[in-house]
Amino acid sequence: MRNVLLCIGIALAMATDAMTTDVMTTDVMGDDDWVTVKPNEFEGAINNPLKGFRGYHSDGYGLLHRQYIGWNSIELSADDTVDRIIARTNEITRHGNKSFGELNIKLVPRVYLDWDGTLGTAKRPKQHWPADMAEFDYDSPEFQQRLKRLIAKLGEAWDNDPRIFAIQMGLIGYWGEHHTPAPTKSQRRLMVDAFKKAFKNKPILVRHTDAEFMDTGFGIYYDTFANVSREPPHGDKHQLPWQATHVYPDIWKHAPIEGEVEYNWQKERKDADPEGTFGRTPDETMTVPAYRRYMIDKIRRYHATYLGWISSYTSADATVLKGAGEVQKAFGYRFVIDSLNYPAKCFPGADLSLRMSVRNTGSAPFYLNWPVAVALLDPVTRKPVWSAPLDGIDVRKWLPGEDWDSEADAYRTTAKQHDARGRTALPVELTPGEYILAIGILDREGGMVPSVRFAIQNYIAGGWHPFGVIGVGATPRDTALKNVAFDSPAFDRTLTYQVPAELLAVQPPPVPKVTPMPRWQPDPKVELINPRRYWELVRRSDTIEKRVSEDGSLDGPDARKVLSVIGDYGRGSNLNYRFFNHGKLDPGHYWFSCRVKGTKGQTVRFDVADGWRGVMKGVNVPLSSEWREHGIEFDVKEAFENETRLRFSLPTDSSGEFHLTEPHLKRMDGK
Structure with a gap:
């Protein structure tokens, strides 16, 4: 095994898009059969797809909408x-x-x-x-x-x-x-x-x-x-x-x-x-370190892939963008290649195999089945001569660490090193010669084009990570990359994906014939409760649930709809009705009627609330195993500040059933 130390001067594009020159080392070791490359990690944030800020920035991080x-x-x-x-x-x-x-x-x-x-x-x-x-x-x-x-x-x-x-x-x-x-x-x-x-x-x-x-x-x-x-x-x-x-x-x-x-x-x-x-x-x-640390702590703890609203940061401000880069690094996946092994030579029509060790130092997995691909690049143009997905590698399995420790700013279970092996067949017509071997992660549905960047310094614009020279048909003179200026993977605005032309060609179809459903209108003298509108269950228990059914034993056009609350009521559960457009009952005298049944011996309490604040003395409604009709008169003496709720409060610390049908409300004072 011969050891070659290769020093490569590369230009790193920082988050501010300013260019600085640094000298870094890459170890390339090989023999007549295999080459091992240990790239340096790219320490900056990467504007990768499917992660980060849920809001597009042309000059910052964010590729989601x-x-x-x-x-x-x-x-x-x-x-x-x-x-x-x-x-x-x-x-x-x-x-x-x-x-x-x-x-x-x-x-x-x-x-x-x-x-x-x-x-x-x-x-x-x-x-x-x-x-x-x-x-x-x-x-x-x-x-x-x-x-x-x-x-x-x-x-x-x-x-x-x-x-x-x-x-x-x-x-x-x-x-x-x-x-x-x-x-x-x-x-x-x-x-x-x-x-x-x-x-x-x-x-x-x-x-x-x-x-x-x-x-x-x-x-x-x-x-x-x-x-x-x-x-x-x-x-x-x-x-x-x-x-x-x-x-x-x-x-x-x-x-x-x-x-x-x-x-x-x-x-x-x-x-x-x-x-x-x-x-x-x-x-x-x-911009405030303590605030940023708090947010990163939660991203890490809950393994967040991306977030919105926070994405409304000012990307044109260099100080803000620098802080955004720290947050971007914490979001979602971040794949660091520790080493990659490839054969020094291969042959047209034969299989090409790669081995790589990868860590996900981010907070979450990669959730789509996008392939890792290998490419052979022209040594002069650095453009792909040939590329293909590798069988046997599933990026979705590259999980990050677990069990976040806020004090240590680290996962207690650190990110595992994933050893992946991939294989693909070279085309028979591949021209013998020397090429640069590179890998990338392709957008499977977007035309199989490079998209995801690894967090390593070996990168050239266009989505490919070069590792060394490979010979097709013969051993290359040297496997080491020499005099190669890497590009920064942080922002690569050359990356795009393809949308099928047949999708883009679709136009809105003709308007179908529609029989409109008229909006229900309340009439204080006839009915104020929309029979089709939902009643909301406020749950104060994990086992309580609302059900909707029909009861054929009841009469009337709306009698078949039955609202049921079943389970452990907990403390404070209620079934309530709110009027459309945050509606409010005007001061006046009202009559509410309904049919109820439920667990024998229990009672529910009916009242009217201004928002959540009750504005009338509650009325106990006893339940029995048979349907019974109830009527309740009440007065609204003052104008409501918030929306009106009609509310049935359920028994505290009890389990049972409450069934409601035919709720009606009208005003009785003629106004």
Whole structure:
């Protein structure tokens, strides 16, 4: 074995794009059969795809874009086609006059129906229900069928689209965040089955850690990432921080953990402790060392792949960008090659084998099945003469460390060194001679082009990492790279991916014939409760659930719909109704009626709330095993400050069943 010490002067592009010259060493050892290369690690951050800041920066870190998509922008009615989804995707995957493919940006879409419970304006509507669907009708069998059909269409449009990285489930509740209302257990099962069937190639992300989602291997989009009031041991045990720490510690191994950093919370809530956590703005997070360390600590602890809102940092500010680079290094995957072995010579038509040792020093795995490829580069032009994926290497298995130690700023279980072996066949027509052997990670769906960069200094623009000279047909004169100026892998704006022309050619289809569903209008003298609108279950127990069914023993047009709450009620669980557009009852005299049944001997308490504050003396409603009708009169004496809630509070520290049907409300004083 002969040892050759090769000193190579290379120019490193720092985060500020300034160029400095440094001299580094690379050990190249070989004999007549094999060459071993131990490259130096690239210490800076890398603007790699599928990780980091969820917001594109032309002069900084960020190659991801999250897009809210109103349901009625991709489906006008039940008869609409998948082409409308594809055409809308073509519209939103552009930045300025360039496509996402040209800029190497990936999309994370979220389809939703209701922004925040309000109507919005003609210019900016906040309700996105297709014209042939009843607004807020999450409970009907018709809605479940439409939900299932739309998910199938989304899979047809997006599962093989190279522009899409992952799918945020959305669809239910405000902002598609699975609250107001939360999906019922039957809806969660429906969506699990539908998304698993529709998406074979894309990670699916959900807002909450419901067992149905976690057992399936779905990832998380978390909307208050790193907020101190949500952190263990005092934070809500139903939220990601506790769940990921104590209940589902391995969810990050299957799909990404992502979300947003809620800076409004930092500014407006006393318990946020901005000075003790991560500040009040993204730029503060980047520039104050203690804030930056706090955020990196949470990224490492929860194995976060990428985050939004924090991505609104000022990339034009060199100080901010330097701090952003430290955060970028912590996000997601970061592959460091400790050594690579290749044969000094190979032959046309024969197999070419490589061995490599890799560590993932980042926080998360790489979640897509992208191949490692080998290339033979022209020694003069440094362009590929031939390249091919290597069989036998799965980058998804290169896991990072585990069990984060905040005091030591390190994982207690350090990143394992992964020894990978790959093989491919050389073409018979390959011209004998000397080439530069290089490797890269290819975008499988985006045209099999180089994309992911390893965190090593051996890099040339275009996505390839050169290691040494290889001979085709004969042993090379020297395997060492000499007088090769490496490029920085930090930012390579030459990297792009390809989108199939047939996708880009899709135009919006003709508008289908639609029979509009008229918006329900309240009449104080007749009915104020929309019979199709959901009642929301506020859960204070892990085992309580809401069910929706039909009861054929009841009479009347709306009597068949039954809302049921079953399980352990805990302390403070309630079933409540809110009026559309954050509606409020005017002062006056009202009559509420309903039919109820449930666990014999238990009572539920009905009251009216201004937001969460009760404004009337609660009325106990006894339950029995048979349906009984109840009527309650109440007065509203003062104008509401917040939205009105009609509320059934469930028995404290009890288990049982509560069933509600035919709720009605009208005003009785003639106004």
